[in-house]
Amino acid sequence: MPHDHHDHDNHLDPMDARTRALETILTRKGLVDPAAVDEIIETYAEKVGPRNGAQVVARAWDEPDFADWLKRDATAAIASMGFSGRQGEHMRAVFNTPRLHNLVVCTLCSCYPWPVLGLPPVWYKSPAYRSRAVIEPRAVLREFGLELPGDVAVRVWDSTAELRYLVIPERPAGTESMSREELAALVTRESMIGTGLAKVPA
Amino acid sequence: MNGPQDVGGMMGFGPVRPEADEPAFHAPWEGRALGLTLCAGALGRWTLDESRHARESLSPAIYYNASYYEIWLRALEALLVKHGLVSAKELAEGTSPEAPPHPKRLPPERVEPAMKAGTPYDRPLATTPRFRPGEKVRARNIHPRGHTRLPRYVRGHVGVIEADRGGFVLPDASAHELGEGAERLYTVVFEAETLWGPDAEPGTQISVDAWESYLEPA
Numbered sequence: 001m002p003h004d005h006h007d008h009d010n011h012l013d014p015m016d017a018r019t020r021a022l023e024t025i026l027t028r029k030g031l032v033d034p035a036a037v038d039e040i041i042e043t044y045a046e047k048v049g050p051r052n053g054a055q056v057v058a059r060a061w062d063e064p065d066f067a068d069w070l071k072r073d074a075t076a077a078i079a080s081m082g083f084s085g086r087q088g089e090h091m092r093a094v095f096n097t098p099r100l101h102n103l104v105v106c107t108l109c110s111c112y113p114w115p116v117l118g119l120p121p122v123w124y125k126s127p128a129y130r131s132r133a134v135i136e137p138r139a140v141l142r143e144f145g146l147e148l149p150g151d152v153a154v155r156v157w158d159s160t161a162e163l164r165y166l167v168i169p170e171r172p173a174g175t176e177s178m179s180r181e182e183l184a185a186l187v188t189r190e191s192m193i194g195t196g197l198a199k200v201p202a
Numbered sequence: 203m204n205g206p207q208d209v210g211g212m213m214g215f216g217p218v219r220p221e222a223d224e225p226a227f228h229a230p231w232e233g234r235a236l237g238l239t240l241c242a243g244a245l246g247r248w249t250l251d252e253s254r255h256a257r258e259s260l261s262p263a264i265y266y267n268a269s270y271y272e273i274w275l276r277a278l279e280a281l282l283v284k285h286g287l288v289s290a291k292e293l294a295e296g297t298s299p300e301a302p303p304h305p306k307r308l309p310p311e312r313v314e315p316a317m318k319a320g321t322p323y324d325r326p327l328a329t330t331p332r333f334r335p336g337e338k339v340r341a342r343n344i345h346p347r348g349h350t351r352l353p354r355y356v357r358g359h360v361g362v363i364e365a366d367r368g369g370f371v372l373p374d375a376s377a378h379e380l381g382e383g384a385e386r387l388y389t390v391v392f393e394a395e396t397l398w399g400p401d402a403e404p405g406t407q408i409s410v411d412a413w414e415s416y417l418e419p420a
Contacts (some may be wrong), residue, residue: 015272019231022279023238023298025288031245032302037237039313045226045233048317068338085320090367107210107353109254110270115320119236125270128215134355135211135394143218154406158210158370159413160351161370161387162323190220 002195049118052083053166054187056116057198058180060093061171071095074166078116088115088164094157095168096194101152103141103194105133106159113164117192124193134158144195167191169198203347204354206265207258211355211398232271239274244308244316247285251377255349256280277279326382327369331387332414340420341390341412349377352416356408360420361392364409372413385413 026032029065056078060067067076074091078084091113094102106112107130112120123129132140137154140146148154157165169191178201189194209215221301237409243253247273248375258265265273282288292298308316321419333339343358375383391409394402 013229013231014233015269015275016229016231019234019238019275022275022293023234024280024296025292025298026238026242028298028300029288030301030307031287032238032241033303033307033309035310035311036241039413040237040240040311040317041233042235043226043313043317049226084317086316087320088324089320090324107355108207108351109257112293117260121221122228122270123218123220125267126215126218127209127212129218131212132218134408135398135401136403137406140218144220146403152405154403155391156406156408158353158408158410160353160369161367161373161413163367163387163389185393195220197382198368 032166044114044119048115050116050187050189050192052081052118053113053116053189053192054184055083055180056083056093056166057168057187057192058183060149060168061175061183062180067095067168070168071103078166079147083115085115087111088113090163091116092163094155094167096170097150098170101141101148101154101194103133103137103156103164104159104165104167105130105156107131107134108158108160109184111159111162111164113166117189121189141195144190146196167194169196172198172200174201203255203258203349204345205258206255206260206262208354210353228269232269233277235271235278240277241308242282242287245287245304247287248281249371249376250321251349251371251373252379253277253281254373255377256284258349258372267288279326309380317375317380319416323371325369325371327384327386331366331386333363333366333417333419335363339363339388339390339417341410342416342418344416346374348374350374350416352412353410355397356390356392356410356412359392359396360397361390361409364391365389367411370413372415374413374415385415387411387413388417390417 070093074093078091110125137156186199191198257273340360341356369384370387372383372385389409390412391407394406
């Protein structure tokens with residue numbers, strides 16, 4: 001077998017056996033090159049993740065012109081930083097304000113902006129999140145430890161088409177003198193989905 | 203279809219359980235399942251919409267018991283059989299005769315460019331928009347047996363057009379090998395009280411992106 005990195009798998013997991021069987025078939029039939037599968041795994045495990053989105057947010061906080069570009073044409077603004085492609089072909093940036101909190105969900109499947117956030121976490125794909133985010137978003141946010149004041153409106157974006165949404169959280173107070181890198185370190189994955197806020201500097 | 207995927211507003215799934223420092227994959231097979239799905243998709247035999255339809259066509263009992271990568275893998279098996287790339291016998295036996303590489307087999311060096319390029323779904327339209335931003339519309343009360351991206355929880359309800367997003371490939375056509383059927387796409391905003399009545403949380407709006415044929419004047 002060419003892919004001996006399977007050695008540490010749990011051989012009792014039926015999905016492991018089922019996936020291996022399918023990979024064997026597809027490889028033997030010349031339909032899949034296992035080295036391409038390796039490359040995809042490396043891409044989304046190592047290279048493409050929420051640090052990309054954090055750089056976008058930090059720049060939006062730091063550069064009003066870039067924030068304006070994000071509002072007008074998020075796809076182009078984000079692509080200018082090198083983040084583009086699959087599941088991010090049509091980007092929209094939605095900005096939180098003191099009176100408005102944005103929350104992103106895909107009730108019908110698992111649509112998520114891969115180029116800026118990487119692969120979605122398990123909770124984002126779970127029926128619990130997908131079912132509840134549209135009917136009781138404030139209750140969901142409380143489970144993430146976020147209690148929104150009553151005068152903050154909630155806007156839920158259900159990703160039912162090929163538009164992918166990136167939440168731009170509010171810039172925390174006390175960050176005026178921070179570098180772009182320090183700012184990016186405050187931007188969590190949850191804050192860019194809307195289930196959290198940016199971290200407040202210690 | 204009114205399948206197991208259409209969960210918006212359902213109850214009983216319990217709390218959301220975020221995981222601190224969640225890894226990209228929870229077992230090596232999950233990464234393989236992702237990679238196989240993307241590599242098989244690159245063969246060009248089905249659209250993203252058709253693969254979504256294959257996932258939602260799993261029986262509800264399987265869908266709700268499966269992890270998301272299990273849903274993907276089961277749907278991939280179904281697509282491969284449907285399109286004659288793999289036989290049910292081969293799946294059952296877990297092996298097959300060897301064949302030379304398919305002309306569209308994704309080579310490792312094409313992975314990064316392919317992921318970076320993506321597949322744009324916008325399509326320029328010369329038609330006049332049927333609806334304008336600010337206009338009230340009703341999500342049609344439709345229950346297609348095939349694929350659709352109009353969730354049940356908005357059907358029959360009145361919302362407001364927030365934005366005209368231009369033309370996009372219509373999933374209802376694209377999922378069923380009926381061409382692209384491009385139509386204008388709109389972001390439509392609903393008040394939570396409209397969708398959920400007195401059980402709505404206050405101060406909440408929900409939007410969906412809806413194709414023109416999903417909507418009617420209100």
